[in-house]
Amino acid sequence: MKIVVCVKQVPEIAEVKVNPETGTLVREGVASILNPFCEYALDHAVRIKSVRADVTILAVSMGPPQARAALMRCLELGADEALLLCDRKFAGSDTWATSLTLAAAIKEAAADFDLILMGKQAIDGDTAQVGPEVAEILGIPQITYTVDMEISSNGKRLSTRRECESGSEVVTVRMPVLVSALKGEMLRRLPSFAEILAARSKPLRTMNADALSLEESELGLQGSFTQVVKVFPPSARKSGQRVEGLEAVDAARVMIEFLRAERFV
Amino acid sequence: MHEIHTKTCTGVPVEAVKCISGFGEISTDYATYLTDESKYPGGKAEKLFFPRDESELSAVLKKMASSVTPVTVAGARTGLVGGCVPLRGALVSLELMNQINQVYYDECSEEWRVRAQCAVSLSELNRCILSKNFAGIEKHGTEEITAQLARFRKEPYNYFYPPDPTELSASLGGTVATNASGARTYRYGATRNWVRRIRVMLPNGEFLDIPRGKYFASPAGEFIIYDSTGTPVHIRTPSYRLPATKNAAGIFTGPNMDLIDLFIGSEGILGTVTAIDVALLKREEKISVIQFVASDEKALDLVEALRNQKAIPLDFLELYSEEAVKLLRGRQKKDPKAVGMPPIPDHVGAAVFFEFSFQSDSNSMDYSAVVDAVGRCGTDVRNSWAAYEPRELDRFKTFRHILPETVNGIIAERKKQHPGLHKLGTDLAVPDNHLREMWRIYTKKLHAAGMEWLAFGHVGDNHVHVNILPRDTDELEQGLELYHELAFEAVRLGGTVSAEHGIGKIKTPYLKVMFTADQIRQMRDIKHTLDPVGILNPGDMFEVAS
Numbered sequence: 186m187k188i189v190v191c192v193k194q195v196p197e198i199a200e201v202k203v204n205p206e207t208g209t210l211v212r213e214g215v216a217s218i219l220n221p222f223c224e225y226a227l228d229h230a231v232r233i234k235s236v237r238a239d240v241t242i243l244a245v246s247m248g249p250p251q252a253r254a255a256l257m258r259c260l261e262l263g264a265d266e267a268l269l270l271c272d273r274k275f276a277g278s279d280t281w282a283t284s285l286t287l288a289a290a291i292k293e294a295a296a297d298f299d300l301i302l303m304g305k306q307a308i309d310g311d312t313a314q315v316g317p318e319v320a321e322i323l324g325i326p327q328i329t330y331t332v333d334m335e336i337s338s339n340g341k342r343l344s345t346r347r348e349c350e351s352g353s354e355v356v357t358v359r360m361p362v363l364v365s366a367l368k369g370e371m372l373r374r375l376p377s378f379a380e381i382l383a384a385r386s387k388p389l390r391t392m393n394a395d396a397l398s399l400e401e402s403e404l405g406l407q408g409s410f411t412q413v414v415k416v417f418p419p420s421a422r423k424s425g426q427r428v429e430g431l432e433a434v435d436a437a438r439v440m441i442e443f444l445r446a447e448r449f450v
Numbered sequence: 451m452h453e454i455h456t457k458t459c460t461g462v463p464v465e466a467v468k469c470i471s472g473f474g475e476i477s478t479d480y481a482t483y484l485t486d487e488s489k490y491p492g493g494k495a496e497k498l499f500f501p502r503d504e505s506e507l508s509a510v511l512k513k514m515a516s517s518v519t520p521v522t523v524a525g526a527r528t529g530l531v532g533g534c535v536p537l538r539g540a541l542v543s544l545e546l547m548n549q550i551n552q553v554y555y556d557e558c559s560e561e562w563r564v565r566a567q568c569a570v571s572l573s574e575l576n577r578c579i580l581s582k583n584f585a586g587i588e589k590h591g592t593e594e595i596t597a598q599l600a601r602f603r604k605e606p607y608n609y610f611y612p613p614d615p616t617e618l619s620a621s622l623g624g625t626v627a628t629n630a631s632g633a634r635t636y637r638y639g640a641t642r643n644w645v646r647r648i649r650v651m652l653p654n655g656e657f658l659d660i661p662r663g664k665y666f667a668s669p670a671g672e673f674i675i676y677d678s679t680g681t682p683v684h685i686r687t688p689s690y691r692l693p694a695t696k697n698a699a700g701i702f703t704g705p706n707m708d709l710i711d712l713f714i715g716s717e718g719i720l721g722t723v724t725a726i727d728v729a730l731l732k733r734e735e736k737i738s739v740i741q742f743v744a745s746d747e748k749a750l751d752l753v754e755a756l757r758n759q760k761a762i763p764l765d766f767l768e769l770y771s772e773e774a775v776k777l778l779r780g781r782q783k784k785d786p787k788a789v790g791m792p793p794i795p796d797h798v799g800a801a802v803f804f805e806f807s808f809q810s811d812s813n814s815m816d817y818s819a820v821v822d823a824v825g826r827c828g829t830d831v832r833n834s835w836a837a838y839e840p841r842e843l844d845r846f847k848t849f850r851h852i853l854p855e856t857v858n859g860i861i862a863e864r865k866k867q868h869p870g871l872h873k874l875g876t877d878l879a880v881p882d883n884h885l886r887e888m889w890r891i892y893t894k895k896l897h898a899a900g901m902e903w904l905a906f907g908h909v910g911d912n913h914v915h916v917n918i919l920p921r922d923t924d925e926l927e928q929g930l931e932l933y934h935e936l937a938f939e940a941v942r943l944g945g946t947v948s949a950e951h952g953i954g955k956i957k958t959p960y961l962k963v964m965f966t967a968d969q970i971r972q973m974r975d976i977k978h979t980l981d982p983v984g985i986l987n988p989g990d991m992f993e994v995a996s
Binding site: 197216218254257258375377378379381382385386 | 811
């Protein structure tokens with residue numbers, strides 16, 4: 186059984202800072218990490234592998250050469266092999282071009298996949314589009330916002346629990362299928378030193394645009410329907426006012442005056 | 451050269467210094483200034499000064515000296531022995547002296563250095579060094595100084611300041627005054643090793659500018675300090691030998707010692723460090739490993755095996771005793787997310803936590819020395835947690851804090867029934883060859899007494915923090931007696947009563963365990979020579995006569 190986990194390397198940012206002059210993200214001093222949602226997706230794959238001996242996990246990422254580090258992290262956490270899609274022609278891809286490229290790579294490297302796992306979204310772009318788009322391009326079912334999953338004993342069906350607005354749903358589907366994952370109940374793994382060392386001997390291949398059955402016009406900026414025109418920080422919110430040191434009645438009076446003055450009441 | 455002249459500051463009136471007067475106002479609006487991290491009670495001060503620079507500090511000290519008013523000097527108040535808790539008189543908080551002045555390359559020693567005022571916090575210092583972003587220097591630096599900063603920024607490497615006391619909100623001056631150390635002292639030594647120059651204000655309001663490597667004790671063990679009137683003050687360096695361990699007890703001494711070392715670690719009783727030049731080191735990628743082992747004995751085996759292998763120098767080497775691991779596992783079972791780590795396996799006894807240089811993007815490095823050392827101790831590296839990404843290393847840092855936090859939580863709970871209760875944490879260290887013997891003493895005495903206890907910390911430096919958790923006040927009394935006995939044993943084995951916390955006000959009785967009356971008199975003589983009236987930090991290191 187083959188599980189493909191698509192992952193992305195993202196900047197570790199608690200607070201996005203934008204250079205006001207260039208309109209680009211400030212990346213100095215910001216480390217790169219495996220996108221947390223991708224780590225959750227991988228964790229689901231590793232959990233499946235822990236109960237099924239026949240599972241192999243392929244981690245796939247599209248990115249610059251330094252994205253190898255995110256794939257290395259996957260290998261440390263339990264992936265068996267990794268594939269980096271790396272080519273200048275991929276630069277500037279929007280979610281559509283990214284999905285097209287990933288789908289083509291999966292067809293090339295793991296056409297016999299049973300399950301594709303992705304994080305719900307990346308914490309930098311926040312689009313949550315790539316998973317559903319890859320499923321559409323590959324013509325397979327998709328289950329999004331999944332928090333738990335289990336493969337049937339015959340290895341043909343996947344039973345999942347997904348979050349929805351009203352609570353959660355249990356959805357069972359025939360594989361192959363694409364699932365996008367949330368954290369669920371997982372406790373983040375920590376590899377052992379042995380696993381960190383072993384990861385460095387696992388296969389980590391690189392694939393470029395020539396290996397994919399796509400036209401150059403379908404790749405990168407050329408193949409993108411959308412472009413980021415401008416990035417800007419949200420305007421800073423004013424901090425609230427505190428009413429302190431007054432009796433409750435007087436404090437309420439101050440607050441009512443404020444609400445009136447601001448025309449809230 | 452063993453003779454040095456003091457320098458004077460520009461005169462400013464003491465009235466120009468920000469000051470809060472009256473114990474009433476200080477204890478109401480500035481109560482946090484009357485204690486420190488040790489929670490030592492009874493802090494009292496009639497005046498609280500906030501000098502902005504050396505001139506203002508000098509004015510305060512001169513005024514206090516003339517009125518024979520005791521002065522307690524406080525940095526960030528992160529000490530654990532009550533060093534900056536004032537007993538009476540005036541309290542001086544140095545917090546406004548918090549500028550980083552310069553980053554420069556010293557051609558002779560071929561190292562980058564930072565010059566900073568005493569109240570710069572270690573976290574701020576490290577943040578600026580790592581980001582190479584020194585807003586203060588850019589704003590106020592001269593053309594030459596900003597050019598040096600530009601050169602630093604062009605450096606292809608990242609740098610760091612190696613001393614790493616766990617409490618990063620500590621002030622740089624405070625860490626110099628106490629010769630602060632921490633986990634990474636195992637590799638890099640204590641603060642002393644990284645201080646290249648200090649400016650130290652003497653109790654008379656005049657200061658010394660002491661670069662390392664210029665003023666050494668005469669063959670007779672003497673320094674002469676001339677004040678601004680040309681009057682010489684003779685300082686005799688103590689004749690005792692300090693233990694061959696990490697040590698924070700007593701005044702530093704040694705043959706042909708450097709004057710700078712007299713003040714570093716003297717807990718502020720001889721003078722106030724106002725500015726410091728520290729050396730930086732190139733930053734390397736590191737990996738932290740928490741290696742699980744079957745028992746405390748196996749943990750000690752691993753400590754020795756890791757120390758004996760020389761191929762891979764370790765930055766730190768720490769212990770989690772069996773009881774410590776049990777406590778953490780218990781906490782995890784109650785709340786799996788509390789510890790922020792995967793479940794500690796049930797078969798795990800103790801753990802050894804260590805760190806070394808690592809290249810994450812290369813598989814050509816040879817780590818077999820570590821793998822083999824672990825293998826010789828009845829386990830293997832599959833039975834471990836490891837991390838090298840900053841985000842993951844932060845998880846380890848949090849994990850490190852959770853143990854003392856859990857201990858404090860237990861004591862806080864018990865305090866509800868026994869208000870006077872507190873934990874007893876040892877700070878003893880012994881030489882390398884006595885680690886096992888000291889461990890046997892801990893286990894024998896504490897088990898015999900039926901005390902609840904655990905141990906963690908800097909086992910690489912034979913400096914394990916044994917935490918005794920008394921269940922009631924009787925056990926607290928018993929624990930205090932045991933503490934004393936353990937201190938005697940550590941000293942008997944050639945160790946120290948305080949490896950890193952210092953003496954301050956809380957541990958003055960232990961100084962007598964480690965030093966003879968004559969040796970303490972030698973320390974007091976130095977204090978008396980520089981501070982004849984005894985106005986500076988009374989009660990620190992030596993008890994004050996009541």
